Amino acid sequence: MTQILFHNINKKNLHTLEVYEQEGGYQGLKKAFAREPDEIVEMVKASGLRGRGGAGFPTGLKWSFLAKDVFPRYLCCNADESEPGTCKDRELLLKNPHLLIEGMILCSYACKIETGYIYLRGEFYDLCEIMEGAIEEAYAKGYLGKNILGSGFNLDIHTHLGAGAYICGEESALLNSLEGGRGEPRMKPPFPAVQGLYEKPTVINNVETLCVVPYIVNNGAEKHAAIGTEKSKGTKLVSVSGHVKKPGNYEVVMGTTVREIIYDLAGGIRDDNELKAYIPGGSSVPMVPADQVDTPYDYESLQAIGTMLGSGALIVIDHTVNVVETSLRLASFYMHESCGKCTPCREGTRWMWQLLNQIQTGQGEAAHVDKLVDICDNMSFKCFCPLGDAAVAPVISSIQKFRADYDELIEKLTANPAV
Amino acid sequence: MFAFSKEAEKKIEKILKKYPEGRKRSALLPLLTLVQRQERHVNPDAMREIGRRLDLSPAYVQSVCSFYTMYSNKPVGKYLILFCINISCQLNGCDELLAHTAKKLNIEIGGTTEDMKFTLHREECLAACSGGPMMRINDTFYENLTAEKIDQILGSLD
Ligand SMILES: Cc1cc2nc3c(=O)[nH]c(=O)nc-3n(C[C@H](O)[C@H](O)[C@H](O)COP(=O)(O)O)c2cc1C
Ligand code: SF4
Ligand code: FES
Numbered sequence: 001m002t003q004i005l006f007h008n009i010n011k012k013n014l015h016t017l018e019v020y021e022q023e024g025g026y027q028g029l030k031k032a033f034a035r036e037p038d039e040i041v042e043m044v045k046a047s048g049l050r051g052r053g054g055a056g057f058p059t060g061l062k063w064s065f066l067a068k069d070v071f072p073r074y075l076c077c078n079a080d081e082s083e084p085g086t087c088k089d090r091e092l093l094l095k096n097p098h099l100l101i102e103g104m105i106l107c108s109y110a111c112k113i114e115t116g117y118i119y120l121r122g123e124f125y126d127l128c129e130i131m132e133g134a135i136e137e138a139y140a141k142g143y144l145g146k147n148i149l150g151s152g153f154n155l156d157i158h159t160h161l162g163a164g165a166y167i168c169g170e171e172s173a174l175l176n177s178l179e180g181g182r183g184e185p186r187m188k189p190p191f192p193a194v195q196g197l198y199e200k201p202t203v204i205n206n207v208e209t210l211c212v213v214p215y216i217v218n219n220g221a222e223k224h225a226a227i228g229t230e231k232s233k234g235t236k237l238v239s240v241s242g243h244v245k246k247p248g249n250y251e252v253v254m255g256t257t258v259r260e261i262i263y264d265l266a267g268g269i270r271d272d273n274e275l276k277a278y279i280p281g282g283s284s285v286p287m288v289p290a291d292q293v294d295t296p297y298d299y300e301s302l303q304a305i306g307t308m309l310g311s312g313a314l315i316v317i318d319h320t321v322n323v324v325e326t327s328l329r330l331a332s333f334y335m336h337e338s339c340g341k342c343t344p345c346r347e348g349t350r351w352m353w354q355l356l357n358q359i360q361t362g363q364g365e366a367a368h369v370d371k372l373v374d375i376c377d378n379m380s381f382k383c384f385c386p387l388g389d390a391a392v393a394p395v396i397s398s399i400q401k402f403r404a405d406y407d408e409l410i411e412k413l414t415a416n417p418a419v
Numbered sequence: 420m421f422a423f424s425k426e427a428e429k430k431i432e433k434i435l436k437k438y439p440e441g442r443k444r445s446a447l448l449p450l451l452t453l454v455q456r457q458e459r460h461v462n463p464d465a466m467r468e469i470g471r472r473l474d475l476s477p478a479y480v481q482s483v484c485s486f487y488t489m490y491s492n493k494p495v496g497k498y499l500i501l502f503c504i505n506i507s508c509q510l511n512g513c514d515e516l517l518a519h520t521a522k523k524l525n526i527e528i529g530g531t532t533e534d535m536k537f538t539l540h541r542e543e544c545l546a547a548c549s550g551g552p553m554m555r556i557n558d559t560f561y562e563n564l565t566a567e568k569i570d571q572i573l574g575s576l577d
């Protein structure tokens with residue numbers, strides 16, 4: 001199976017510069033510096049790479065949107081990884097920090113950026129120290145700093161720790177947080193490519209996205225574009241969690257079916273239970289019932305069945321679960337994480353939680369479920385940032401696909417409130 | 420009165436160099452983090468000191484500080500246990516284990532032991548979902564937890 005990111009991930013001491021170089025690391029730099037920056041942007045465009053952070057936006061295209069001739073420009077690597085279910089960036093940062101640094105150097109050269117920040121969620125304090133160690137090694141070897149490998153290109157990379165707020169993974173909230181503010185999202189436009197960090201043109205990319213770039217520069221755009229499906233190129237790290245025998249991060253070629261991921265890679269359902277549902281792209285995307293387990297895991301196939309690839313977190317749920325439990329847990333999460341800036345999200349997430357909590361604790365009635373649908377309707381596309389829609393997705397999909405779970409629970413608890 | 424430790428002062432020097440001229444407000448979260456780690460909470464004195472160094476009003480520092488969950492206004496225990504209760508961990512039985520931990524420590528969830536050794540918090544996803552149930556104690560992640568494993572981990576901390 002083709003692997004771009006994980007072929008050597010468990011190699012001993014891969015996190016050190018020495019082993020990373022033995023594995024062919026930092027070879028991309030000379031190749032890139034022999035070309036014009038714009039050629040690298042074109043290469044990444046031609047590779048078909050799309051963002052791995054959640055939205056799937058074409059990476060090369062994003063880079064080409066930077067405001068012309070405005071400097072300085074900045075790169076922010078999004079290492080906030082807080083989408084429930086997602087734990088892939090953590091593994092990359094922990095085991096292969098130099099791959100991210102190399103990806104950031106290549107992106108910065110392509111986009112004429114001289115300063116990059118890695119925004120890590122506050123709970124990644126241990127990873128931040130690993131990252132800083134790697135950055136120091138890279139400076140000492142002349143891969144960072146002034147006139148890198150005699151190319152005339154300069155780059156500094158710094159780490160920056162957040163302090164606990166899911167919304168800071170949203171790119172404009174991340175920028176506010178990095179500027180020393182509350183992590184509230186900004187109005188778009190202007191997009192970060194035009195006015196981002198310190199009002200300057202800024203590229204924001206996920207850890208995994210940047211980690212793919214060295215492969216593209218080393219092997220050529222065509223090689224990358226040959227992997228995967230027509231609209232989803234390359235591979236994807238999938239964080240498999242929940243009711244599987246072998247949870248973990250797996251790198252799969254785009255278009256591998258969900259069945260193959262759950263049953264072949266992750267060992268099948270625990271206790272050989274029946275699959276009930278899966279959530280393919282982190283808590284913010286609609287859940288899917290078991291009968292659609294043969295869906296190929298790629299952007300377009302998941303979209304075609306009304307859900308999303310998102311961050312690549314495949315959460316697996318077996319038949320012992322009533323979805324009201326998981327919906328309530330996620331509703332509580334979004335209520336907690338709503339930044340409070342706009343009313344539909346601030347109030348809507350609270351109402352959703354209240355109604356679900358009433359249902360779960362035996363004070364529910366059928367009308368509550370209809371009310372939930374109503375609230376979802378009133379939030380959809382009406383919130384200031386995508387967190388509002390993210391909060392709606394798990395709840396509305398659980399009602400649409402598993403309404404019987406709600407009805408049964410309400411009936412059971414009203415008949416016998418003690419249960 | 421609040422004062423940064425010598426070690427923290429060295430870190431501050433480095434932190435301030437990360438950001439461009441005139442952008443030292445960016446150092447606000449890193450400095451608050453230093454205070455939280457040094458004092459195990461952030462009090463108004465420390466906020467004033469940070470404000471003085473970064474040319475920010477104490478009110479501004481307070482408004483930012485209150486936005487982020489990793490800063491606390493009263494001291495947390497020597498060991499801060501963040502127990503993930505989000506979906507992947509929920510599916511793998513974190514609720515029972517969290518209750519077990521609270522019982523073991525003889526505190527409410529959210530509380531601190533009288534000797535200030537342990538604070539136990541319910542936490543949202545910590546990005547170790549395929550290792551759930553999991554908890555973070557200070558800077559260390561503990562994954563694939565069971566009741567026995569938790570007892571053993573708690574017992575090993577002094
Ligand atoms: C509420 C919310 C949380 C997000 N959290 C993350 C995150 O933790 N990590 C991430 O890379 N992107 C996250 N994103 C997506 C970013 O806004 C942005 O699209 C992404 O970092 C762009 O990088 P990419 O194009 O390489 O995917 C989040 C978006 C939203 C709306
Ligand atoms: S949708 Fe929610 S998180 Fe986004 S700006 Fe509005 S209140 Fe904040
Ligand atoms: S859900 Fe517990 S670590 Fe992600």
